[in-house]
Amino acid sequence: MRVVAVDARPPAVTPPGVAWIGTDDQLPRLLAESDFVVVAVPLLPATRNMIGVKELSLMKSDAVLINIARGPIVDEVPFWAALQGEKIGGAVLDVWWNDFSWFQNGTWPSTYNFSSLPNFG
Ligand SMILES: *[C@@H]1O[C@H](CO)[C@@H](O)[C@H](O)[C@H]1NC(C)=O
Ligand SMILES: *[C@@H]1O[C@H](CO)[C@@H](O)[C@H](O)[C@H]1NC(C)=O
Numbered sequence: 001m002r003v004v005a006v007d008a009r010p011p012a013v014t015p016p017g018v019a020w021i022g023t024d025d026q027l028p029r030l031l032a033e034s035d036f037v038v039v040a041v042p043l044l045p046a047t048r049n050m051i052g053v054k055e056l057s058l059m060k061s062d063a064v065l066i067n068i069a070r071g072p073i074v075d076e077v078p079f080w081a082a083l084q085g086e087k088i089g090g091a092v093l094d095v096w097w098n099d100f101s102w103f104q105n106g107t108w109p110s111t112y113n114f115s116s117l118p119n120f121g
Contacts, residue, residue, distance in 0.1 A: 043070035062089035090119035
């Protein structure tokens with residue numbers, strides 16, 4: 001597997017097993033190259049909706065987005081549109097836009113029913 005990454009403060013030396021690691025401004029390159037995109041950043045004002053219309057459009061049409069960070073880092077509306085319109089291959093979510101509603105009262109934690117999509121897990 002070829003691994004690439006971006007980080008706000010990339011290490012001076014590329015870690016073993018990593019093809020390249022760049023700064024955040026190389027996110028478009030990462031998105032265009034990757035078959036699987038794993039989101040693992042903290043939720044900050046600068047990372048909220050970090051994966052939006054532009055970023056989703058840069059992904060390969062068969063690429064899979066995996067969010068293990070926080071729900072609001074991915075912009076919910078264009079993400080739903082990209083999945084429903086099969087602009088990307090699929091998605092796996094470990095987090096939601098409103099995690100609390102699910103755990104507190106069983107209310108579905110998104111505006112959309114992602115479970116109805118065949119390319120969602
Ligand atoms: C469920 O909990 C969420 C988060 O606290 C809240 O926003 C929502 O209004 C609650 N819904 C109901 C039906 O109680
Ligand atoms: C979401 O979609 C799934 C699969 O089609 C369905 O079983 C479920 O009832 C739907 N949930 C809502 C809230 O519509």
